[in-house]
Amino acid sequence: MPAVIEVKDVGVPQISLRDFESRREEIKQQLMDAASDVGFFTLVDHPIPLERVDAAFQLADRFFSLPDDVKMKTPMNGKNMGYEKNAQIRPSTGYPDPKESLQMGFQETRDQEVCWPKDEDCPKFREDALSFMKEVRDLSINVMQLFAEGVGLPKDTFTEGTVSPDDGGDKNDSMTTLRMLKYHACEGKDFGPAYFRAGAHADFDVLTLLFQREGQDGLEVCPGKDITTEFGKGDVWTPIKVERGAIVVNVGDQLKRWSDDRLQSTFHRVRCPRPGENQQARFSLGFFNQARREAVIQGPAKLYPKITGGEFLAQAMKRNYDAAMKKNQLETYEVKAETLEANKNYQVSGTGLERAKVPTAVAAA
């Protein structure tokens, strides 16, 4: 049976953070409802000013406008940091997403140091990116505290589990990352309906906050799909229209596991625009709150064995990037033998489980 891919607007809940302190309980309930149902929602009336988001997009544009050889001074490493272009192959499609991206984190390790664009190439990049990242992290903390309470864990479980203290603790085990994305322009080209700017995948972090630009739609989500079953066939995809000021938020695989599957990590993808649509480049900024390298992930009902953030990432990266890792001789984090044994019957879902049965196209340049 050929894949039936239906796109229907079944809606994604919008949650207002207005009067956060006095409406805390109400907001918590709305977050829990959205995250246990669709796994995706948008946040409005949040504290991040539009100008800050616009400035972050300008920063991304400044970086992506540099010549390729300058951007390639900070190549993607096996630890989810650095720059890549046409190199992220999604298991769901089998071809690289037609895009370029730069990922950076809070760590001050050598792994991370070498991934920051140099001041002489992109002045003040690091300073400005970090200040935006801190702002998004602060908002994430408020949301993650409500989720921890909502699933019956101590309030700070997900924040202590993702945020390394800036002083005192080992901030170098932070794995949270900001990913700047630029999908290539494809003016005048038609790759058909089954070609994607980002192939279907679920995120492997705790919570993703995604910033998009008006007029640059394309994100679609596939709610209600159990991500441990076959991927994407006959499912209903829902477009999320970009709304100025709204932040798209989704639950990742780590939070799904940490909540004993109460909260849903949902497949999503980015469509490639066809003639008649906006085929210019598309920018987005994804902030991925990930479990710290040493944080232990386990839900209140212990549905899954324990796994650390570092091991979780290593497994996800290995599964998703095996070929790329081999080719580039990249090294990722270590996974202990006992973790492998304890987790052998469980899957890190990451970016899809099966190659999609759709025709592939050559990535746009």
Ligand SMILES: O=C(O)CCC(=O)C(=O)O
């Ligand atoms: O660019 C987007 O809108 C989505 C990106 C995404 O899903 C990802 O990078 O994980």
Ligand SMILES: [Fe+2]
């Ligand atoms: Fe994603």
